[in-house]
Amino acid sequence: MTAPPTDKETPAPPPSQVLLSDAKGSTRRGDKIFSGLSKGSGITLLLIMAAIAAFLAYRASIALADNEGNFLTTFEWDANSIPPKFGIAVLAFGTVVSSVVAMVIAVPIAVGIALFITHYAPRRLAAPIAYVIDLLAAVPSIVYGLWGALFLVPHLVGTYEWLDRYLGWTVVLSFDGTAPRSLMTAGILLAVMILPIITNVSREVFAQTPRLQEEAALALGATRWEVIRMTVLPFGRSGVISASMLGLGRALGETMAVATVLSPSALLSAEILQAGGGTFAQNIAASFGESGQFGRDALIASGLVLFVITLVVNGAARLIIARRKEYSGANA
Amino acid sequence: MAKRIDISGLTAYYGDFKAIEDISMAVEPRSVTAFIGPSGCGKSTFLRTINRMHEVIPGARVEGKVMLDDENLYGTGVDPVSVRRVVGMVFQRPNPFPTMSVYENVAAGLKLNGRYKKSELDDVVEKSLRGANLWNEVKDRLNRPGSGLSGGQQQRLCIARAIAVEPQVLLMDEPCSALDPISTLAIEDLIGDLKTRFTIVIVTHNMQQAARVSDRTAFFNLSAVGEPGRLIELDDTDKIFSNPSVQATEDYVSGRFG
Amino acid sequence: MSAQTVADKVDRTDRLGIQQPRLPRLAPLGIAAGAAVLAVLIGVLGGLGSRIQWGLIAAILFVVGLYVISTVVEGGRQAKDRLATSLVWVAFLLAVVPLASLIWETVSKGIKVTDGYFLTHSMSGVVNVAPGGGVYHALMGTIEQVLIATVIATPIGLLTAVYLVEYGRGALAKAVTFFVDVMTGIPSIVAGLFVLSLWIMILDFGYSGFAGALALAILMMPVVVRSTEEMLKLVPNELREASYALGVPKWKTILKVVLPTSIGGITTGVMLAVARITGETAPVLLLVFGSPAINNNPFDGGQASLPLYIYQQWGAGTSASFDRAWAAALVLIVFVMILNLLARGIARWKAPKTGH
Numbered sequence: 001m002t003a004p005p006t007d008k009e010t011p012a013p014p015p016s017q018v019l020l021s022d023a024k025g026s027t028r029r030g031d032k033i034f035s036g037l038s039k040g041s042g043i044t045l046l047l048i049m050a051a052i053a054a055f056l057a058y059r060a061s062i063a064l065a066d067n068e069g070n071f072l073t074t075f076e077w078d079a080n081s082i083p084p085k086f087g088i089a090v091l092a093f094g095t096v097v098s099s100v101v102a103m104v105i106a107v108p109i110a111v112g113i114a115l116f117i118t119h120y121a122p123r124r125l126a127a128p129i130a131y132v133i134d135l136l137a138a139v140p141s142i143v144y145g146l147w148g149a150l151f152l153v154p155h156l157v158g159t160y161e162w163l164d165r166y167l168g169w170t171v172v173l174s175f176d177g178t179a180p181r182s183l184m185t186a187g188i189l190l191a192v193m194i195l196p197i198i199t200n201v202s203r204e205v206f207a208q209t210p211r212l213q214e215e216a217a218l219a220l221g222a223t224r225w226e227v228i229r230m231t232v233l234p235f236g237r238s239g240v241i242s243a244s245m246l247g248l249g250r251a252l253g254e255t256m257a258v259a260t261v262l263s264p265s266a267l268l269s270a271e272i273l274q275a276g277g278g279t280f281a282q283n284i285a286a287s288f289g290e291s292g293q294f295g296r297d298a299l300i301a302s303g304l305v306l307f308v309i310t311l312v313v314n315g316a317a318r319l320i321i322a323r324r325k326e327y328s329g330a331n332a
Numbered sequence: 333m334a335k336r337i338d339i340s341g342l343t344a345y346y347g348d349f350k351a352i353e354d355i356s357m358a359v360e361p362r363s364v365t366a367f368i369g370p371s372g373c374g375k376s377t378f379l380r381t382i383n384r385m386h387e388v389i390p391g392a393r394v395e396g397k398v399m400l401d402d403e404n405l406y407g408t409g410v411d412p413v414s415v416r417r418v419v420g421m422v423f424q425r426p427n428p429f430p431t432m433s434v435y436e437n438v439a440a441g442l443k444l445n446g447r448y449k450k451s452e453l454d455d456v457v458e459k460s461l462r463g464a465n466l467w468n469e470v471k472d473r474l475n476r477p478g479s480g481l482s483g484g485q486q487q488r489l490c491i492a493r494a495i496a497v498e499p500q501v502l503l504m505d506e507p508c509s510a511l512d513p514i515s516t517l518a519i520e521d522l523i524g525d526l527k528t529r530f531t532i533v534i535v536t537h538n539m540q541q542a543a544r545v546s547d548r549t550a551f552f553n554l555s556a557v558g559e560p561g562r563l564i565e566l567d568d569t570d571k572i573f574s575n576p577s578v579q580a581t582e583d584y585v586s587g588r589f590g
Numbered sequence: 591m592s593a594q595t596v597a598d599k600v601d602r603t604d605r606l607g608i609q610q611p612r613l614p615r616l617a618p619l620g621i622a623a624g625a626a627v628l629a630v631l632i633g634v635l636g637g638l639g640s641r642i643q644w645g646l647i648a649a650i651l652f653v654v655g656l657y658v659i660s661t662v663v664e665g666g667r668q669a670k671d672r673l674a675t676s677l678v679w680v681a682f683l684l685a686v687v688p689l690a691s692l693i694w695e696t697v698s699k700g701i702k703v704t705d706g707y708f709l710t711h712s713m714s715g716v717v718n719v720a721p722g723g724g725v726y727h728a729l730m731g732t733i734e735q736v737l738i739a740t741v742i743a744t745p746i747g748l749l750t751a752v753y754l755v756e757y758g759r760g761a762l763a764k765a766v767t768f769f770v771d772v773m774t775g776i777p778s779i780v781a782g783l784f785v786l787s788l789w790i791m792i793l794d795f796g797y798s799g800f801a802g803a804l805a806l807a808i809l810m811m812p813v814v815v816r817s818t819e820e821m822l823k824l825v826p827n828e829l830r831e832a833s834y835a836l837g838v839p840k841w842k843t844i845l846k847v848v849l850p851t852s853i854g855g856i857t858t859g860v861m862l863a864v865a866r867i868t869g870e871t872a873p874v875l876l877l878v879f880g881s882p883a884i885n886n887n888p889f890d891g892g893q894a895s896l897p898l899y900i901y902q903q904w905g906a907g908t909s910a911s912f913d914r915a916w917a918a919a920l921v922l923i924v925f926v927m928i929l930n931l932l933a934r935g936i937a938r939w940k941a942p943k944t945g946h
Contacts, residue, residue: 034841035757041749042758042766045815048808049769052776052784059787112681120678123390129682136689138862138930140869142897143919146904147692150912159642192688199685212427216490218388220441220497221417223667225674230440234431246775253777255872256897260904281779285875296791303783307776314775318768335606403606411610418606444667500606 052307060301063294071301076266077283079298080291086298088305090268094183094277095306098258099251101187101272102194107244109191110198117199118206119228130203137196145260148189149181153261156180156188160273175273181263184272186279189257194247201246205239206232238320245317249310255281280306334361334531335401335500337382342396343560344374344381346389351377353560355396357550359501364527366542366569367535369552370589374561375535378552379503382533383419384412400500417445420499420530425510426486428478428493434461435474437489441497456496463529464492465522484515491522495530502526504534508541520545539585543573551581613663618656618676625651645687649680693923700920703913709921712894714883718906725918727884728899734888735799735878735895736868739806744860747814754815755822756844773812781808782873790877797879799888802895805873810863817859821852854936861933865926871897896922 064071066084074087113133117126157180164175209232217227258279264286265276278286284299291299337359344352352374359365367375380386381394384405398405405415428437438457442448448456457474461467466488470481478489487507494502504523508516523545526532536542542549550566565578576582583589629648653676660669703721711724750770754763785805789795825848833843849856879892880902887893896918903915 028839030841031839034844035753038749038753038757039762041746042753042762044746045750045766045773045811046769048811049773051788052780052808055784055787055792056780059791109681109685112678113685116678116682120675121682135927135930138865138869138926139692140871140897140922140926142869142871142900143696143923144692145871146900146915146919147695149904150916151691151695152688155642159646162643192685192692195685195689210427212423212425213429215385215388215421215423216427216429216493217440219383219385219416219421219423220444220493221413221415222444223413223671225671226444226667228674230429234429249775249777253775253779255777255779256875256901260901281777281872284779284783285872288876293791296786300783300787303780307780310775310777310780311772314772317775318771400606403608405608407609409609409612411608411612414606414608414610418608 056300056304056307059297060304063297063301066294067298075268077278077287077298079287079295084294084298088280088302090266091278091280091283091302092305093268094186094262094282095252095279095309097183097272097277098187098190098279099248101184102190102251103244103248105188105191106195106198106247107240110195110243110247111202111240113195113199114202114206115228115232117203119224119232130200133196133199133203137200141193141254142256142260144189144193145257148185148257149260152189153179153181153185156185160184163273172270173273174271178275179263180273181261181275182273183262183277186258186262186282187272189261190251190254193254193257194250197250198240198243198247201243202236202240205236205243209235238323242317242320245313245320249313249317252313253281253306253310255285258282259285334529336361337501337531337533338397338399339382340397340399342378342381342394342398344377344386344394345392347391350560352381352552353562355563357563357566359531359533360548361531362527362529363547364523364532364534364545365566366546366549367533367552368537368539368542368549368584369561369564370554370584371537372557372561373552373554375550375552376505377561379505379533379535380421382501382503383421384415385421387412417441417497418499419501419503420494420497421503422487422490422494422505422507424506426483426490428481428486428489430477430479432478433475434470434478434481434489437478438492438496440493445497457492460492460496461489463495463526464488465518465525466492482515484511484518487511487515487519488522491519491526495526500531502530502532504532506535506537509537516541539573543569549573551576551578551584553580553584610665610668611663612668613660617659618672621656621659622652625649625655649684653677653680696916696919696923699913699916700918702917704917704920708914708917712882712884713899716882718903718911719908721910721913723914725896725899725914725921727881728894728896728918729921730884730886731799731878731881731888731894732868732896734886735803735806735874735893736864738800738803738888739810739867740860740864742803742807743810743814743863747811747860747863748818748856750811750815751818751822752844752849754819756840756848770812770815773808774816776809777872778805778809778870779872779876781805782876784808785873786876796890797877797892798890799878799885799893799895802874802878802893803888805877806867806870809870809873810867813863813866814860817862818852818856821855821859822848824855825851854939858933858937861929861936865929865933868926868929869897869922871901874898875901896925 063079067086068083069076069085069087071087073089074085075090077086078084079086117130121129157177160175160180161177163173167173168175213231214227217230222230259282262278262282263275264278264283267276269276280302284303287295287299340356342352342355343350355378367379369375377386382398386392386394394406396406400418429440432440435457438460439453442453442456458467461470466485469485478486481489508519511519520541523532523534534545546569548566549569549572551564551572552561553564554561565572565576565581567576572581573585576585626648628651629644632647633644653673656676657669657673660672708724710726712727713723716723750766754766758766782805785801789801789804790797795801829847829851830843833847874895875898878895878898880898881892881894885891885893900915900918900922903911903918
């Protein structure tokens with residue numbers, strides 16, 4: 001949320017004052033050391049980022065050189081067999097499906113809760129609710145995973161059977177009654193997980209809607225919903241988009257919650273209620289234990305793909321935020 | 333189009349704080365009534381009770397009656413949302429909807445109320461913009477964002493937006509306080525034109541402005557900070573500024589306090 | 591002429607048209623109760639097993655019922671307003687149910703085996719499928735790993751923030767700002783893979799708590815930079831100028847004036863970052879290997895960790911191990927929540943002093 005600090009008004013101390021300083025040598029050395037240290041830290045961060053990309057790419061190249069399958073289109077992940085044959089088709093599909101399910105569920109609900117807190121909840125309730133949702137964003141993902149595996153999975157069977165009864169003909173929503181350790185379940189769990197983040201960011205944006213604009217709509221004889229539609233939503237739109245992208249980034253890279261609720265399989269199936277499938281992160285966690293040196297390199301290759309995808313998504317989110325800043329600055 | 337306003341025994345609160353107490357007055361149709369008084373005397377609060385905007389602030393409430401001809405705006409079964417259609421409002425700072433074009437801003441109030449044919453909307457938009465003395469300046473950029481206009485133009489756009497729904501009464505809350513002198517003059521001229529069609533109530537900090545634009549002037553004051561504001565005197569503007577009947581009014585208009 | 595017809599439409603009658611038929615104030619509650627009763631009836635008669643369905647049916651009945659009744663009584667615009675209101679409430683309730691269930695399940699199931707013994711004993715000599723054992727070794731492991739990560743990440747993060755706010759200009763500062771943003775979004779498993787590839791596979795160090803801490807430090811750095819940056823920007827420039835005017839050099843001004851002024855907010859930010867990495871499982875899974883016994887040396891050999899312990903106990907798949915997983919989850923949540931509450935407490939306590 002911050003731009004580089006370009007407009008600081010801290011003038012350098014006038015030369016006369018520096019000369020007056022008793023230990024001018026030590027002053028200069030002190031400044032040099034300190035600014036060097038802080039600059040060095042910034043450079044360290046850049047080096048870490050570069051190293052992540054470089055080492056992942058290096059190990060991935062080792063794995064890809066010996067891959068008998070096509071990395072992009074092969075379904076199986078048999079990196080430890082001889083010859084190794086692995087591809088990300090199933091993982092990419094599963095990652096996209098579970099994230100899309102999560103977004104479809106979480107974004108409207110999160111926007112609803114954000115509006116609830118800023119515009120609908122009784123005043124006394126709004127602040128505590130916002131606080132609790134803030135705290136929920138801090139619940140570790142493994143706890144969501146545990147809850148998902150032991151509570152959510154068994155409780156979804158009835159709902160899935162119901163969906164199957166009426167919508168089973170769509171194939172996408174068909175279900176045979178076995179434990180639904182499926183992409184759909186993973187998506188629902190991811191939705192619960194990213195809900196607090198999207199809600200928090202959206203809430204902050206909605207709360208910044210200029211009061212004067214809401215009053216303008218009210219004074220024209222708008223109902224509460226019309227006020228929101230005319231002022232709050234247009235004002236907060238880009239904020240909601242970037243919040244959703246941040247949530248999407250989380251969902252794409254989430255490991256433990258998916259690893260605990262999904263029964264992986266090398267199947268690329270449209271029946272998303274049925275157990276099976278996999279995601280990048282889940283596959284890394286699940287396959288890591290039985291992987292040898294080469295298998296790990298293969299997993300690193302898939303991790304590199306995940307890294308690039310999340311970079312793109314997060315970068316896009318930042319761009320939108322930056323644009324929004326310009327936009328709101330022009331109309332402040 | 334214009335109606336007479338009769339206010340009696342009006343008291344307004346913010347939570348436990350009583351902002352204005354027991355105000356009664358009549359506002360004549362097709363006239364401009366100015367509210368003057370020192371800061372914090374409750375004149376803006378009072379203005380906002382006339383279109384039931386006061387109560388949108390959490391904890392705020394109103395007692396008393398506001399009669400528009402023979403209907404009480406605070407009567408049972410009255411919908412505050414509909415009241416605001418009948419009593420329009422212009423704010424201290426221009427507040428066009430930033431994501432809407434000039435055209436959409438003016439049409440915003442009508443669109444809330446139902447479907448109109450494009451040609452009908454075109455007519456109303458042109459008529460309202462002409463009514464706000466803005467048509468000639470914006471007719472070539474109706475589809476540009478309303479926030480791209482100058483401050484004075486934005487405020488006239490807001491007036492056009494308010495009059496597009498043909499209200500009975502137009503409330504103006506220090507409409508020129510954020511504008512330069514030339515834009516202010518344009519708005520004051522406009523007020524003179526508008527009063528042939530609407531009952532206008534204007535809050536102003538600027539006594540010359542009150543003297544220039546209003547037919548009648550109401551002076552509000554409060555006895556001490558934390559006390560509720562009261563109506564001290566309402567009379568013809570000439571009389572208020574030349575020969576008021578209350579000493580406090582005289583002190584205020586002659587610049588001795590406030 | 592046509593403008594006049596529009597005006598007529600707005601000004602429907604010669605009266606003001608401000609009287610609107612409204613539903614009684616408690617009508618939505620009544621409709622909600624009716625929808626709930628009807629949903630239970632449908633659920634019982636239709637033999638629907640899952641309570642989730644009952645809730646969904648009730649929600650749909652309520653939203654549709656209120657909309658229809660309001661359209662008839664109050665007209666379209668009011669009905670739309672009501673629809674939005676009820677959808678917003680439904681969204682809120684929909685979200686409350688799973689989140690409340692998560693907390694409730696963790697607390698009610700976790701409390702069963704959480705006791706003094708659980709907190710002070712390791713899993714040494716306990717088979718995963720049998721009851722008994724505890725979480726002490728994992729708690730210690732997590733605390734050590736998080737401490738090491740904090741010791742690494744905090745100075746780098748702090749100094750980077752100082753660089754960005756006090757020194758940084760030009761391309762380098764812009765690059766750092768951008769990549770800090772990007773780094774915030776790195777999936778934790780990717781950070782784990784990076785340390786795996788460099789530290790364990792290339793430099794050939796073994797699995798250890800320290801390796802896990804390295805990955806956690808990578809995840810923590812950008813969070814510290816961001817929050818510290820925000821706090822430093824809140825320090826008014828007048829303070830810096832006053833210090834310069836006294837002839838104090840810049841580095842001393844930063845150390846003695848700027849940082850102390852914002853120390854409360856910085857502490858809050860660091861603690862929130864600590865809370866965040868405490869629950870990270872994925873990198874730990876790849877790097878610390880895990881251990882059933884107490885290993886207090888984070889630099890040598892496998893170490894346990896709280897999130898990893900939960901994962902492993904869940905994976906063991908027996909009721910005894912599930913109990914331990916819930917209990918460990920409860921310990922972890924309490925730990926993270928205490929950190930969060932403390933951090934917010936500090937922020938609130940320090941806020942007025944830094945606020946002017």
